Amino acid sequence: MIFDNHNRPITYLRLAVTDRCNLRCFYCMPEEGIKYLPKSQLLTYEEMERLVRVLARLGVSKVRITGGEPFVRNGLMAFLWRLKATEGIEELNITTNGVLTEPLVPELVRLGIGSVNLSIDTLDRERFRQITRRDELPAVQGTLDALLKNNIPVKLNAVVMEGKNIEDLPLLAELTRDHPVEVRFIEEMPFNGEGSHYPVLNWTHRRILQELQTLYPGLTRQSDSPFSTASTYRIPGYQGTIGIIAAFTRTFCGTCNRIRLTAQGTLKTCLYDNGVLDVRALLRSGATDAELTAAFLKAFAHRPKNGFEAERERGPVTESMSTIGG
Ligand code: SAM
Numbered sequence: 001m002i003f004d005n006h007n008r009p010i011t012y013l014r015l016a017v018t019d020r021c022n023l024r025c026f027y028c029m030p031e032e033g034i035k036y037l038p039k040s041q042l043l044t045y046e047e048m049e050r051l052v053r054v055l056a057r058l059g060v061s062k063v064r065i066t067g068g069e070p071f072v073r074n075g076l077m078a079f080l081w082r083l084k085a086t087e088g089i090e091e092l093n094i095t096t097n098g099v100l101t102e103p104l105v106p107e108l109v110r111l112g113i114g115s116v117n118l119s120i121d122t123l124d125r126e127r128f129r130q131i132t133r134r135d136e137l138p139a140v141q142g143t144l145d146a147l148l149k150n151n152i153p154v155k156l157n158a159v160v161m162e163g164k165n166i167e168d169l170p171l172l173a174e175l176t177r178d179h180p181v182e183v184r185f186i187e188e189m190p191f192n193g194e195g196s197h198y199p200v201l202n203w204t205h206r207r208i209l210q211e212l213q214t215l216y217p218g219l220t221r222q223s224d225s226p227f228s229t230a231s232t233y234r235i236p237g238y239q240g241t242i243g244i245i246a247a248f249t250r251t252f253c254g255t256c257n258r259i260r261l262t263a264q265g266t267l268k269t270c271l272y273d274n275g276v277l278d279v280r281a282l283l284r285s286g287a288t289d290a291e292l293t294a295a296f297l298k299a300f301a302h303r304p305k306n307g308f309e310a311e312r313e314r315g316p317v318t319e320s321m322s323t324i325g326g
Contacts, residue, residue, distance in 0.1 A: 001059040004269070004303040012227065012258040013060045015048060016325030017076065018068035019263040023097050024133035025121075027159055029193040029320040031133060043265040045079045047283050049086070051261060054292050056088030060259075064093045064117075066325035068263060071100040080111055093117070095157070095326065098143035099136045105146040115153035118144055122158075122165045123172065131164055148179055155182045155243070160203040169208075170215050176240030184230055184243035185212075189271075193320030205231070205246035212242065227257045247271075253306035262324055269299055271324065272307040274314035 002010050020036050021029070043051075052063060063083060070076055084092050094108075095117040108116065120140055122128050128137035147154045158165065158172055172183045185208045190197035212233065213219050222232040222241055229252045230243030246252065250272075260268040265280025277299045282292060304310035311317065 002297065002300055004300045006254075006303060006305055008255065008303070009059065009257050010259055010300050011060055012062045012064070013052065013055055014064045014066055014258055014260045014325050015052070016067050016261065016263045016323070017045075017048065017065055017070050017079070018042065018073040019320075019323045020072050021067065021069045021097070021322045022072055022099050022134070023069070023136065025131060025159075026133065027131075027161065027188055027192050029322055034193050034320045034322060037264055041280075042263050043261070043280060043283075045075060045082075047265065047280070048079070048261070049082055050283070050289075051265075051279060051292070052083060052086050052089065054289050055259075055296065056086055058293065058296060059088075061088060062091040062093070062114075063089055064095060066095040068322045068325075069097050069099070070094060071096060071104065077104060077107055077111075080113075084111055095119070096143070097132075097136075098140035099134075100139075101143040102139065102146045105143065105150055105152070108152060109150045113152060115155060116147055117155045117157055118147065119157045120144065120172070121161070122168045124168065127165055127168070131161070148181070154179075155184055157184050157186060159186045159188050160208050161188055162202040166203075166211075169211055173212065173216065173235065173242055176235060176238045176242060179240050181240040182230070182232070182243050183240065184245055186245040187248040189248050189321070190317050191319060191321035191324060191326075193318070193322070195316065195318035201248050205244045205249055205251070208244050209233075212244075227255050228252075250307040259300075260325060264323075267296070267299055268324065269303040270307055270310035271326075272314075272317060273304060273310040276302070 004010055024031055091114040093114045098118045121131050125137045129135045175181055176183055187201060187205055216235045218236045219233050220236060222234050224232050230245050233242045266275035267277040267279050269276055277295055282295055
């Protein structure tokens, strides 16, 4: 296992397979979308497989596929099967908006997907349309039903936003009554592709917790899984759990075990850094596995201590989360 310069193990890769998305969530990108990269600038599946092999030899054992929307890239399922067979990869998970996912759920079961994170900020069709600028809630709910029916472990991601979905906090929390899901309420981050963000965030993790405690006075703290970014709670008697993720307040950097590869093959050792290694250039200049390994190790030895240090080193973030993968 490899440890970084702050003695944190690096065991978890989040791999963005595309920067394209079929939703236009206002907190992620402008209405007109972002300028997508030409296909030649995206990593090929073969390149991604090679990088996962190299990283698995360094101790990465868990991979989460993300994007953009992973299922808009052709050939994704075949890629997942190959990735699942990679020596050293013990857990393969995916994050999706669920628009195209429902018909693929049976194959995800056969593949042995570890868990699916489904992004669903609201259970109200009109609010969903306003937030995502697309009328796709029925498709997302179809995916949720299929995941639950097939007993795939599910985490539901909801960004908490003033004036947009506060009334959904109890509606989403109620999903944990009868289903063993984790509903995760996430602080809004500045990765909206426009460079604008509140000077002070309205819905911090503390305020989200206060709101939930008011709604559910019996809310009970649970132990968090190791390296988790979420603080976990349970409403007594309910099957599922509620997570609160301080994604903007950045309270969990001390145990961060994750690295990211963007769709264009840039390594990020912190969500808030500006990309620390152009892996695609290395690959395409003919680097050997040993050279790739050396470059990764060098990057791991220079990780910022936390997301604030990373942001200070680069200046304010402006890019869309769709280019990073979240
Ligand atoms: N398309 C997939 C999906 O929707 O889950 C995967 C990629 S998406 C960028 C991953 C996650 O990032 C989603 O849960 C989304 O809500 C979250 N996200 C995007 N922009 C964000 C922002 N500005 N603040 C907080 N979360 C954000």
